[in-house]
Amino acid sequence: MPYVDIVTALALIQFIVFGFKVGSARTKYGVKAPATSGNEVFERLFRVQQNTLEALIVLVPGLYLFSRYFNPLWAAGLGVVYLIGREVYAASYVKDPAKRGPGYGLTFLPMVILILGAVIGAVRYLVVTA
Amino acid sequence: MPYVDIVTALALIQFIVFGFKVGSARTKYGVKAPATSGNEVFERLFRVQQNTLEALIVLVPGLYLFSRYFNPLWAAGLGVVYLIGREVYAASYVKDPAKRGPGYGLTFLPMVILILGAVIGAVRYLVVTA
């Protein structure tokens, strides 16, 4: 499933880029480690990165489980929606946290489909092979 | 190993539910993003979610590595103990953070068994096939 592998790697690279932005903001706004607050822009970039970490722990296993029980190409497609959604989410969060909803939804929806698909697929497999 | 896949997906769904509770608490107690402090109940729910993220990065690889070197059914069973332990942990943390110990222990023990089992199993495999 090279398509799923590529999407997974791109999602991790996107996360690394979000991390770079947090690092730059540390220097730019003088938020010295170990502090993670004290400047509004830094805090927005930091929350974008942290929330993306929370998303990845679901997305990565979800991509592979959905691939196993349904279809790797569909999984990869859902992963692409996630990637685009995360860019929208990050851009809108930094501009105005109150407007992060639509981008968040665009990343949350594929995650939920992947995970629910995994449960349904695995249970169906157990029933069919029982 | 459909049982391990189901337990993994359930652990991720449990994490998503913990995330929903953080989101609701944001609205209910007026903790505006990007802030993650300012209300005691919000902070408890947020720490439950964050600590679960820390657990999942160990649990998910642990489940599959233990399955590979020992037994997928035992791995799934340990995963079920984790799932129950997390519910106990979350409920007790929100009531009184000082009483989060027993629930935490019930999630930590299966995680440690899975990971130590993985190391022992992999090393044994190397020795046996050497």
Place this chain on the structure above:
Amino acid sequence: MPYVDIVTALALIQFIVFGFKVGSARTKYGVKAPATSGNEVFERLFRVQQNTLEALIVLVPGLYLFSRYFNPLWAAGLGVVYLIGREVYAASYVKDPAKRGPGYGLTFLPMVILILGAVIGAVRYLVVTA
């Protein structure tokens, strides 16, 4: 790929140990849950643990993807560099956060090689089999 499995498990055990240190510092410096700030030493240990979580979400999939498209032994070797780098990072961060750079670089470099290797390997595979 038992070598990659062992390195993965060791990286997760290292993370658990960092977590223990955060827990001890909570007691020692009187930082009561759910607080995550209020004492400089606690905050340093907490950031080491959190940053390691951010690293693991990239490292673990990276190790397996690199193994699939290149070489499990090379992946394991890069993982060992990561393990050493994290020890250097943790020790230097706790002493003086401003000096965490070299240790961080030693963990970041193998992570980037693993992930970029995964993308290049998967794309090459698609091209070759097209």
